[in-house]
Amino acid sequence: xxxxxxxxxxxxxxxxxxxxxxxxxxxxxxxxxxxxxxxxxxxxxxxxxxxxxxxxxxxxxxxxxxxxxxxxxxxxxxxxxxxxxxxxxxxxxxxxxxxxxxxxxxxxxxxxxxxxxxxxxxxxxxxxxxxxxxxxxxxxxxxxxxxxxxxxxxxxxxxxxxxxxxxxxxxxxxxxxxxxxxxxxxxxxxxxxxxxxxxxxxxxxxxxxxxxxxxxxxxxxxxxxxxxxxxxxxxxxxxxxxxxxxxxxxxxxxxxxxxxxxxxxxxxxxxxxxxxxxxxxxxxxxxxxxxxxxxxxxxxxxxxxxxxxxxxxxxxxxxxxxxxxxxxxxxxxxxxxxxxxxxxxxxxxxxxxxxxxxxxxxxxxxxxxxxxxxxxxxxxxxxxxxxxxxxxxxxxxxxxxxxxxxx
Amino acid sequence: xxxxxxxxxxxxxxxxxxxxxxxxxxxxxxxxxxxxxxxxxxxxxxxxxxxxxxxxxxxxxxxxxxxxxxxxxxxxxxxxxxxxxxxxxxxxxxxxxxxxxxxxxxxxxxxxxxxxxxxxxxxxxxxxxxxxxxxxxxxxxxxxxxxxxxxxxxxxxxxxxxxxxxxxxxxxxxxxxxxxxxxxxxxxxxxxxxxxxxxxxxxxxxxxxxxxxxxxxxxxxxxxxxxxxxxxxxxxxxxxxxxxxxxxxxxxxxxxxxxxxxxxxxxxxxxxxxxxxxxxxxxxxxxxxxxxxxxxxxxxxxxxxxxxxxxxxxxxxxxxxxxxxxxxxxxxxxxxxxxxxxxxxxxxxxxxxxxxxxxxxxxxxxxxxxxxxxxxxxxxxxxxxxxxxxxxxxxxxxxxxxxxxxxxxxxxxxxxxxxxxxxx
Numbered sequence: 001x002x003x004x005x006x007x008x009x010x011x012x013x014x015x016x017x018x019x020x021x022x023x024x025x026x027x028x029x030x031x032x033x034x035x036x037x038x039x040x041x042x043x044x045x046x047x048x049x050x051x052x053x054x055x056x057x058x059x060x061x062x063x064x065x066x067x068x069x070x071x072x073x074x075x076x077x078x079x080x081x082x083x084x085x086x087x088x089x090x091x092x093x094x095x096x097x098x099x100x101x102x103x104x105x106x107x108x109x110x111x112x113x114x115x116x117x118x119x120x121x122x123x124x125x126x127x128x129x130x131x132x133x134x135x136x137x138x139x140x141x142x143x144x145x146x147x148x149x150x151x152x153x154x155x156x157x158x159x160x161x162x163x164x165x166x167x168x169x170x171x172x173x174x175x176x177x178x179x180x181x182x183x184x185x186x187x188x189x190x191x192x193x194x195x196x197x198x199x200x201x202x203x204x205x206x207x208x209x210x211x212x213x214x215x216x217x218x219x220x221x222x223x224x225x226x227x228x229x230x231x232x233x234x235x236x237x238x239x240x241x242x243x244x245x246x247x248x249x250x251x252x253x254x255x256x257x258x259x260x261x262x263x264x265x266x267x268x269x270x271x272x273x274x275x276x277x278x279x280x281x282x283x284x285x286x287x288x289x290x291x292x293x294x295x296x297x298x299x300x301x302x303x304x305x306x307x308x309x310x311x312x313x314x315x316x317x318x319x320x321x322x323x324x325x326x327x328x329x330x331x332x333x334x335x336x337x338x339x340x341x342x343x344x345x346x347x348x349x350x351x352x353x354x355x356x357x358x359x360x361x362x363x364x365x366x367x368x369x370x371x372x373x374x375x376x377x378x379x380x381x382x383x384x385x386x387x388x389x390x391x392x393x394x395x396x397x398x399x400x401x402x403x404x405x406x407x
Numbered sequence: 408x409x410x411x412x413x414x415x416x417x418x419x420x421x422x423x424x425x426x427x428x429x430x431x432x433x434x435x436x437x438x439x440x441x442x443x444x445x446x447x448x449x450x451x452x453x454x455x456x457x458x459x460x461x462x463x464x465x466x467x468x469x470x471x472x473x474x475x476x477x478x479x480x481x482x483x484x485x486x487x488x489x490x491x492x493x494x495x496x497x498x499x500x501x502x503x504x505x506x507x508x509x510x511x512x513x514x515x516x517x518x519x520x521x522x523x524x525x526x527x528x529x530x531x532x533x534x535x536x537x538x539x540x541x542x543x544x545x546x547x548x549x550x551x552x553x554x555x556x557x558x559x560x561x562x563x564x565x566x567x568x569x570x571x572x573x574x575x576x577x578x579x580x581x582x583x584x585x586x587x588x589x590x591x592x593x594x595x596x597x598x599x600x601x602x603x604x605x606x607x608x609x610x611x612x613x614x615x616x617x618x619x620x621x622x623x624x625x626x627x628x629x630x631x632x633x634x635x636x637x638x639x640x641x642x643x644x645x646x647x648x649x650x651x652x653x654x655x656x657x658x659x660x661x662x663x664x665x666x667x668x669x670x671x672x673x674x675x676x677x678x679x680x681x682x683x684x685x686x687x688x689x690x691x692x693x694x695x696x697x698x699x700x701x702x703x704x705x706x707x708x709x710x711x712x713x714x715x716x717x718x719x720x721x722x723x724x725x726x727x728x729x730x731x732x733x734x735x736x737x738x739x740x741x742x743x744x745x746x747x748x749x750x751x752x753x754x755x756x757x758x759x760x761x762x763x764x765x766x767x768x769x770x771x772x773x774x775x776x777x778x779x780x781x782x783x784x785x786x787x788x789x790x791x792x793x794x795x796x797x798x799x800x801x802x803x804x805x806x807x808x809x810x811x812x813x814x815x816x817x818x819x820x821x822x823x824x825x826x827x828x829x830x831x
Contacts, residue, residue: 136657138641139650139706149589150614150622157621166625167632168639172657174590332634334624 010118017068018104019077020194021122028074035082036210038075039217045072046220049079053224056095057231059299061102068107081195083224085202086211091265092228093196095298098267101192108184113144120183123190126151127183136170136177145183146175155186161270162333192267250365252358253337253345254330255279259293260343267298271325271333277312279324283362287313326357425460425487425753428829429822432779432815433485433751436758437478444749444761445481446474448611452495452510456744457486458753470500487753490744493609495616504742511616514623515745516630517737518576519605520569531564531793564793565604565755570772577606580731581764584630585610588658593764600772602752602759607745620739627738632730635659637722644715651708651718654701659726666725668701682724689713690721751778756819774798777816784818786811786827795820 008015008023015024028038039045051065067073080100084093108116113129120127127145130136136143149171156164170177178186201207212218251259258272268276273294280290290309294300307316314321330336338348347361355361425433447453455469455477466486471477481489492499493515497508534547538556547559577598585591585608597609618626628634640660643650652660654668670680671694680687690697693710700707708718737743746752746759757776773796780798792805797817805811810830813821821827 138656138660139643150618153618153622153625157619157625162634162636163639165628165634167629167635167659170640170657170660171588171629172590172661173587177657332628334621 010122013069014115014118016070016073017107018119019074020100020104020191021119023122024074025078028078033075035075035079035207036214036217039079042072042075045076045079046217048072048076049083050220050224052076052080052099053083053092053096053228056092056099056298057228059095059297059301060099061299062106063099063103066103081199082201082207083221084195085199086208086221087225087228088202089228089232091232091296091298094265094267097192097195098298100195101188104191105184105188108187109181113180116180116183116187117145120187123187124151125155125183125186125190127178130177136172138170141179143170143177143179145178145180147178147183147186149174149176152176152186155189158189159269165332250362250369252361252365253340253343253348254335254358255362257337257340257343258335262293262296265296265298272335274312274322275325275330275335277309278322279358279362281309281313281321282323282359287315324357324359327355330358426822426828429756429819430460430485432756432819433487434482436751436778437481437485440478440749442474442478445478445747447491447748449495450474450477452497452499454492454494454496454499454507454744455747456490456492457484458488459484459486468500468502481750486750489747489750491747493743493745494741509741511613512618512741512743513745514610514615514618514626515737515743516580516608517601517605517734517745518573518580518607518732519601519734520565520573521563521604522734523569523572523576523732525569525572527566527568528563531566533562534559535562565795566793567773567796569604573605574767574770576732577608578767580608580630580733581767583662583729584731588629588662589626596764598762598764598767599746599748600757600760600762600770600776601746602750602757602776603755606767609745620741623739623741624735627733627735629659630731630733631735632659632726633735635726637663637719642718642722644718648707648709649713649715649718650706653704653706655704662729663722663725664701666729667721668698670725671698671701681728682721686713686717686721686724689717752823754823756816756823779815779819782815783812784815785830786813786818786821787830788821788827790826792821792826 008027010021010023012027015021015027018024033041048065048067052063055063055065066076080096084096108119111119117127117129125147127147130144130146149166152169153166156166162168166176211221255276258268258276261272262268262276276293277290280293281287287306287309291302291306294305294309297305310316312322325333325335327336327338337343338345345361347365351361355364451470451472453470454467455471457466457469457480459466469480471480494507494512495510497510499507501507529545532546533542533544535542536551536554536556537558537560538551539554541551541553543552547561550556551559581593581596581598585596586593591610595610595612597611599607599609601607640658641650641652641656642660652664654661654664656664670682671690673680674691674694680690682690689710689712693713697708697710699705713721737745748759748761750759751757752759755776756779757772758778760770760776762770777797787810788805788807790807792803794801794803795817796802797814797820800814800817802811802813802817818827818829822829
């Protein structure tokens with residue numbers, strides 16, 4: 001007896017438009033088409049995959065190469081994830097996460113309420129329409145959806161923006177009240193996480209073997225791989241991503257955490273970017289040095305970033321030179337890492353004198369390290385002097401006299 | 408891992424003192440108490456830690472498969488303090504945290520009167536400078552006024568005012584936040600009197616146990632109003648006037664509006680409102696207009712003489728009153744030890760009591776948490792002792808070397824704090 005396919009609850013055109021949906025994936029599984037068969041049966045798919053990867057490498061937030069009206073739109077999504085898994089370039093994966101999540105969120109913004117709810121529920125965001133007797137509007141803006149607060153926190157606790165903190169949300173009776181735009185933003189984050197999560201293809205040796213031995217697909221993959229590796233190397237400033245020109249020896253834990261996140265190509269939150277720029281400029285980094293660091297970001301755009309960094313440096317606008325956030329602000333933003341097992345420091349948790357700003361941490365550490373280096377240099381110089389005296393004595397002895405000093 | 412409700416560092420490498428008198432009473436208590444009262448949910452998946460008289464530091468990484476073994480351990484060792492992990496592990500007995508295999512952690516809220524400012528602290532708390540021996544009342548200063556030293560021995564005390572304030576905060580946590588805002592039924596929470604300075608509220612449903620540190624922090628920030636931005640929640644100074652909140656608004660917006668309505672309504676009844684005198688006068692002058700608007704859910708908060716800056720001050724003070732004084736690190740930390748139910752507190756002799764929300768209202772820690780009752784004992788104080796109450800009798804204040812006949816509960820209370828000896 002064969003298992004009956006589950007009845008579909010989402011229209012086929014919606015499945016094609018949003019291929020990350022669980023129901024879209026179930027549809028493909030029911031078809032029992034192998035990935036390679038799918039690739040051969042859609043003539044334009046390889047060109048479109050190439051174009052989407054190129055858009056991700058360019059840091060774009062929209063792509064024209066994703067089709068939304070037929071099966072290709074469905075099959076191309078798993079193929080993008082398979083190729084990302086084979087390439088194993090974390091920064092490209094994050095850029096792809098950024099591109100696809102922004103692309104789909106733009107589409108969702110234009111959908112009717114029902115479609116947004118259907119997509120949300122498929123992604124385990126169990127939002128519901130607010131019953132008519134419990135409708136909420138703030139300053140005439142309606143909040144037509146509500147979500148159990150634990151589900152809200154599952155996604156939104158990662159956001160760093162003040163506006164997304166639970167304390168600034170409409171919470172009542174266990175539900176967070178949301179606008180349509182809020183719901184789409186939550187979905188955007190879920191999509192991003194889906195794209196960047198490790199794909200099973202990475203450990204599918206049979207697929208790898210079939211793919212690499214295919215006479216047409218192998219050159220296609222090698223071409224994409226060579227291009228992606230070259231572009232990523234250029235984006236990292238010619239060196240490996242771990243070789244960023246950042247001296248992190250005296251940085252406070254909060255900065256180290258952001259620098260490390262950036263080195264891995266993970267999209268930094270707005271507040272993290274601002275804090276990093278203000279901090280680096282204040283300690284004396286040049287605009288170009290700060291810009292080099294941001295080249296690692298998935299949405300890096302030289303022109304926009306330069307303007308923003310120069311603005312922070314006081315070269316535009318009111319020419320204000322901004323200072324980095326205080327520790328209390330960082331704490332409420334969830335950016336304080338003093339107790340973090342990886343980045344935390346006893347100089348934050350048990351300082352000899354309390355301090356309010358991470359700059360103080362940096363200045364104290366810089367001073368301390370300079371002092372230690374100077375002491376070490378003096379000690380070495382002393383040893384060298386002794387060595388020189390010994391050498392002079394030895395030379396004198398060698399010359400056969402004990403009167404080297406008299407000479 | 409930290410232990411909530413104990414100065415953990417103080418115990419490191421120091422053998423806790425406990426008189427034989429108290430130890431025998433503790434042992435007698437553990438013998439007669441029922442196993443069911445002692446055993447926390449999911450006993451086998453929790454790590455236990457004990458402070459045992461005569462043993463240095465905390466005895467960690469203990470685990471029990473059988474409730475009877477746990478009770479047997481308590482009877483045999485009569486610990487001064489008994490804790491279990493809020494965390495559940497597959498291998499709680501392993502002595503390295505990374506080998507215990509974390510599976511989840513209860514969500515814990517800790518309200519400790521140590522973290523709540525009460526005026527009586529100036530009367531009963533004292534400090535001693537470890538550098539010069541200088542003493543003072545209230546909270547220890549940053550620097551010793553005599554020698555400039557910054558190390559002090561804090562001698563905090565317990566009184567009805569402090570514990571009442573802790574209870575008020577616990578009720579606020581449960582009623583205003585967990586029930587009203589987070590939508591949790593009151594009977595889904597485990598409420599405990601800690602045995603000394605405050606209360607713990609445990610949420611033990613699977614959904615809470617699975618919460619990550621970020622989500623726990625967000626809940627704690629909501630309750631403590633950390634990161635609250637009144638402009639983000641809709642307070643808008645505009646050219647035409649000021650847009651405020653309505654009492655029906657969800658979240659902090661409605662909380663502030665309801666707090667304001669309660670505050671100005673309280674003015675009629677002569678109740679104090681904690682805003683500076685200047686702002687208070689302006690509110691008083693406008694209270695009837697404002698009350699009418701709040702009752703009609705009118706968001707127009709434009710009032711004569713009260714501009715955005717003054718509103719900012721007023722709202723700031725309201726938030727101070729409305730937020731709840733939980734100990735945030737306890738809520739966020741997923742590797743915390745928490746005092747075990749129905750165990751005795753080695754600094755008071757009081758029992759850790761499980762309460763329902765209804766029982767909390769009438770709960771009197773100085774009576775209901777006292778285990779050892781009756782039997783008058785003659786004691787001699789070994790230090791000055793502030794006034795205190797056990798059951799319906801008030802004792803002290805005593806000077807050093809004073810003698811008195813006190814109830815056994817009062818004797819245990821003083822003995823646990825090394826402030827007296829029992830005179831034969």
